[in-house]
Amino acid sequence: xxxxxxxxxxxxxxxxxxxxxxxxxxxxxxxxxxxxxxxxxxxxxxxxxxxxxxxxxxxxxxxxxxxxxxxxxxxxxxxxxxxxxxxxxxxxxxxxxxxxxxxxxxxxxxxxxxxxxxxxxxxxxxxxxxxxxxxxxxxxxxxxxxxxxxxxxxxxxxxxxxxxxxxxxxxxxxxxxxxxxxxxxxxxxxxxxxxxxxxxxxxxxxxxxxxxxxxxxxxxxxxxxxxxxxxxxxxxxxxxxxxxxxxxxxxxxxxxxxxxxxxxxxxxxxxxxxxxxxxxxxxxxxxxxxxxxxxxxxxxxxxxxxxxxxxxxxxxxxxxxxxxxxxxxxxxxxxxxxxxxxxxxxxxxxxxxxxxxxxxxxxxxxxxxxxxxxxxxxxxxxxxxxxxxxxxxxxxxxxxxxxxxxxxxxxxxxxxxxxxxxxxxxxxxxxxxxxxxxxxxxxxxxxxxxxxxxxxxxxxxxxxxxxxxxxxxxxxxxxxxxxxxxxxxxxxxxxx
Amino acid sequence: xxxxxxxxxxxxxxxxxxxxxxxxxxxxxxxxxxxxxxxxxxxxxxxxxxxxxxxxxxxxxxxxxxxxxxxxxxxxxxxxxxxxxxxxxxxxxxxxxxxxxxxxxxxxxxxxxxxxxxxxxxxxxxxxxxxxxxxxxxxx
Numbered sequence: 001x002x003x004x005x006x007x008x009x010x011x012x013x014x015x016x017x018x019x020x021x022x023x024x025x026x027x028x029x030x031x032x033x034x035x036x037x038x039x040x041x042x043x044x045x046x047x048x049x050x051x052x053x054x055x056x057x058x059x060x061x062x063x064x065x066x067x068x069x070x071x072x073x074x075x076x077x078x079x080x081x082x083x084x085x086x087x088x089x090x091x092x093x094x095x096x097x098x099x100x101x102x103x104x105x106x107x108x109x110x111x112x113x114x115x116x117x118x119x120x121x122x123x124x125x126x127x128x129x130x131x132x133x134x135x136x137x138x139x140x141x142x143x144x145x146x147x148x149x150x151x152x153x154x155x156x157x158x159x160x161x162x163x164x165x166x167x168x169x170x171x172x173x174x175x176x177x178x179x180x181x182x183x184x185x186x187x188x189x190x191x192x193x194x195x196x197x198x199x200x201x202x203x204x205x206x207x208x209x210x211x212x213x214x215x216x217x218x219x220x221x222x223x224x225x226x227x228x229x230x231x232x233x234x235x236x237x238x239x240x241x242x243x244x245x246x247x248x249x250x251x252x253x254x255x256x257x258x259x260x261x262x263x264x265x266x267x268x269x270x271x272x273x274x275x276x277x278x279x280x281x282x283x284x285x286x287x288x289x290x291x292x293x294x295x296x297x298x299x300x301x302x303x304x305x306x307x308x309x310x311x312x313x314x315x316x317x318x319x320x321x322x323x324x325x326x327x328x329x330x331x332x333x334x335x336x337x338x339x340x341x342x343x344x345x346x347x348x349x350x351x352x353x354x355x356x357x358x359x360x361x362x363x364x365x366x367x368x369x370x371x372x373x374x375x376x377x378x379x380x381x382x383x384x385x386x387x388x389x390x391x392x393x394x395x396x397x398x399x400x401x402x403x404x405x406x407x408x409x410x411x412x413x414x415x416x417x418x419x420x421x422x423x424x425x426x427x428x429x430x431x432x433x434x435x436x437x438x439x440x441x442x443x444x445x446x447x448x449x450x451x452x453x454x455x456x457x458x459x460x461x462x463x464x465x466x467x468x469x470x471x472x473x474x475x476x477x478x479x480x481x482x483x484x485x486x487x488x489x490x491x492x493x494x495x496x
Numbered sequence: 497x498x499x500x501x502x503x504x505x506x507x508x509x510x511x512x513x514x515x516x517x518x519x520x521x522x523x524x525x526x527x528x529x530x531x532x533x534x535x536x537x538x539x540x541x542x543x544x545x546x547x548x549x550x551x552x553x554x555x556x557x558x559x560x561x562x563x564x565x566x567x568x569x570x571x572x573x574x575x576x577x578x579x580x581x582x583x584x585x586x587x588x589x590x591x592x593x594x595x596x597x598x599x600x601x602x603x604x605x606x607x608x609x610x611x612x613x614x615x616x617x618x619x620x621x622x623x624x625x626x627x628x629x630x631x632x633x634x635x636x
Contacts, residue, residue, distance in 0.1 A: 051633070057527035152513045162556035168507055168547045175514075175540045182523075188532055213577075221570035223604045393616045401577070401635060402593055406623055410633060418581055422574065429570060434503055435556075449548035451538050 007361025010055055011369060012161035019052070019060040020366055024374045025381065027067020031087075032075055032385040033396055038068030040212040040400065042336045043490050046205045046343070047407035054344035055359055059366035062320075065333050066118055070378050071320030073110035073305075074385045076101060086312035089280040090406050093297060094303025096379050100300050104244040104382065109305045111378040112251055113258055119267060119371045120262040121317030121437075122378065125324075126364050129353075132325040136350035141457035142469065146478035148451045151328045153482045162435065163486075169436040174451075176201055183449065184456050189197040201420055202412035203339045207443060209405050209424025210438050211332070216401050217429050221392070257287050265314025269330060270321045281313030290383065317367065323348050324360070332439045335446050441444050500555035507548030514541035572603060589635040593620025 023045075041064055049057035077094035090110055092275045097106040111464040117193040139147070152170060171188035180200030191197040201437065212455035261283040267277040287307035297304050319330040320337075327349030340347045346356060353360055408421045428438050462468035469476060515538060525534045576599040582594035597616045606612055627633045 051631070089632055132577075164547055164551050164554075164556060168544065169541050170550070171547065175537065175544075178540070180538050184531045185526065185533055187524050187526075187533040188535065190518070192522070193568045217570050217573045220573050220588055220600060220604055221566045263593075392606065392611060394604035394606035395611060395619075397604065398597050398615065399619045401600065402596055402623060403617060405577070405580075405596070406635070408626065409635070410627075414636075415581065415585055422577055422581070424554075426574060434499070435558075448536070455536075 003357040004361045007358045007363075008365040009367030010358065010362040011059070015053075015457070016362075016366055017369060017373075019056050020063045020370045021373045021377065023063025024058040024067035024070075027064040027069075027422045028071035028074075028374075028377060028381060029067075030064070031068035031071025031073075033391065036493050037215070037310060038072070039063055039332050039336070040215060041068060042333055043208045043211045043395060044337055044400065044403050044407050046207070046340050047410055047412065049340055050410060051267070054341075054346055054360045055366065057340055057344055057361055058337065059370065060361070061337055062316075062367055063370040063373065066313075066316055066367075066374050067377070070111055070114045071117070071315055072372055073114065073309060074107060074382070077106045077110060086280050086315070087308070087372035089284040089308035089312075090208055090248040090305055092284065092308075093299070096298065097300035097302070102243040102300070104243075106245060106300075107382050108246045108308045108379075109251075109302050111247060111375065113254075113261075113306045113309040113384075114313040115375045115378075116372055117262050118257055118267055118316055118374065119368070121314040122311075122318075122364070122367045122371065124266050125317045125320055125367075129321055129324050132284055132321065133353045136325050137354070139474070140464050140472070141461055142472045143478065144473040145451065145454045145458050146475040148328070148447055148454065149328060150478050150482040150485070151322075152447065152451075153486045162302045165435055166437045166440045169431065169438070169440040170444035172436075173441035174448040175443045176441075177448035178452075183312050183453050186431065192322070196412045196413060201424075201445075201447075202341070203413035203446065205408050205417045205420040206424045207336060207442055208408050209421035209444060210428035211336075212404050212422060213401065213425035214428030214432060214438070214452060216397050216404070217425060218300050219393070219397050219434060223397075254303050257303045258310045260287065261310030261316045265311035266318040269312075269318025270314035279315045280308040280312035283307040299455070316324045323338060323354060325350055329446065332442060335443050337447050372397060373396060497555045497558055500558050501552050504548045504551030504555065505553065506615065507544050509548075511541045512546060514544070565608030568601065576600065576603070584636055590620055590624055593624070596620075 005098055023464070026045070027038065030039060042061060045061060045064055052060065069086060073090045073094060076087040076091035077098050094106045094110060095110075097103075097109075103190075142354040144391045147394075162172060177200065179197055181187065181198050182189055188198060248465065261437075265279040268282070284304060284307045287303055288294045291297065291303065296452050315331075316333075317375045319334045322330045323334045323337065327338075327347070329338050339347055346352065346359065403422065405418055408417045409415070412420065431438055519534055519537045519541065522540055523534050523537060546630070576596060580592040580596040582601075583595055594616055597619055601612055601615055606615075624635060628635055
């Protein structure tokens with residue numbers, strides 16, 4: 001109990017709250033700009049948290065993630081261009097509502113239901129993570145190895161259009177992770193005599209290069225194909241007061257849709273590999289199919305906004321369940337959070353609850369505070385984000401690249417880090433061009449050292465005898481599930 | 497489909513190169529075994545060969561290729577960033593920032609003088625001021 005109270009007190013400190021507010025504001029701005037993803041914002045922001053204390057740093061990054069989910073609805077509603085993939089389903093009813101003269105009402109619906117979904121999934125995370133971590137602590141090296149193999153197969157099977165390409169991308173990520181000193185013997189691998197590479201390729205430089213810089217390179221290369229749509233065509237001020245606000249009765253009128261969206265988003269968020277966009281579309285689709293008047297969807301029905309936003313925001317908190325309890329990032333945003341944890345000397349996983357309980361409860365407190373700040377900042381900033389949507393891409397992308405260079409300079413070894421970032425950007429651009437999943441690469445890059453360590457521990461524990469696996473039924477069961485999921489995913493892709 | 501087979505072939509070649517040339521050259525082996533430093537790299541290389549062969553045999557749907565103009569512009573962005581890195585090493589952060597912003601703005605066909613000047617000078621100065629003056633973190 002003392003740890004919980006101490007953690008919550010840390011979360012309420014002035015600096016933490018200030019960075020939470022800054023984080024949600026930054027997330028909402030980035031989310032509001034089509035073409036800039038939350039992942040890009042997180043990749044750029046991680047290096048900048050180097051100088052902060054661990055709780056403030058993680059709270060800031062989680063707040064950016066939460067803010068981005070809210071901000072992505074703004075361009076989806078105003079210009080029918082989702083700022084983030086998870087808001088694509090919101091555009092289906094949000095934009096028609098805006099065109100009918102109720103843009104503020106549509107954005108407020110999106111804001112309120114997004115925050116509702118976020119709060120609900122955070123509460124689920126807080127309730128289930130402690131008992132799940134206790135179960136995970138009973139797992140030994142063999143079980144952890146099997147679990148990581150399962151995570152690899154699920155993630156590589158669900159990202160990208162081709163499982164073979166996903167596996168190749170993951171394999172390349174594992175290879176990139178083997179640069180540096182071998183964890184078992186301390187022997188240098190692929191360092192070419194450069195001592196800077198003894199610690200491996202810096203995660204910050206690789207992540208920023210592949211996720212953010214390669215995206216910027218692609219966007220700049222494609223610039224000039226057509227002008228970006230502007231928000232100027234939508235009149236922001238509705239004629240009547242009820243067109244600019246959402247009453248409590250209107251908010252509660254869609255509670256069934258919202259509860260269903262929260263359940264879908266939380267379930268999807270807890271499974272590694274699936275993402276917010278999947279949750280948003282699935283919730284929208286189910287809500288439409290189960291409605292008595294499905295033809296109303298797509299015409300500006302608030303149920304469409306409720307279904308999409310509650311589900312895609314419920315993913316955010318649930319994504320941290322596999323990260324905190326098992327140390328396995330559920331998606332790329334969680335993978336970047338792993339980077340932030342490692343920068344501050346924290347190892348995500350079940351031991352975190354035992355060794356850093358105060359930090360964990362502080363993080364939970366900061367997440368709940370971030371939801372409140374998301375609501376407040378969203379209410380106040382709505383008109384400003386509409387202005388941001390109309391900012392020229394010709395300024396946004398170069399500015400983002402300069403921020404990438406600056407951030408990596410500070411945290412990944414100055415000029416050396418920027419060179420690695422540039423190399424990673426080239427690799428990332430080529431991968432994007434040929435349809436290889438960057439997400440699979442990055443997650444493999446992060447998980448591979450952990451997998452290698454657990455394999456070495458497993459070999460020591462079993463004295464190299466494969467038959468010893470038979471004494472570990474949980475590990476066998478996990479490997480069987482990994483095999484079954486591979487077969488299922490391959491068949492599902494063939495059928496599609 | 498041809499592009500997919502070529503990509504698969506490249507994966508096979510890279511895997512073979514790793515197994516036969518790069519790993520023996522760059523990683524010292526202690527006679528093999530489950531704890532050998534070459535274990536994981538060899539597993540990854542073998543997987544690349546197998547998966548590349550699978551991609552040749554059963555090519556997945558091809559992606560729409562970028563045209564030459566787009567590839568050229570992408571190369572220009574990378575070259576510009578590299579050049580600004582060299583300027584940063586020699587002259588410092590601000591000249592590098594001005595060069596990078598000006599080059600990218602022109603590459604994106606920004607012709608409005610006000611935006612050109614404001615973004616080229618304003619953004620690098622603002623970022624420099626944030627880090628050097630406010631956060632007291634030195635930049636080159």
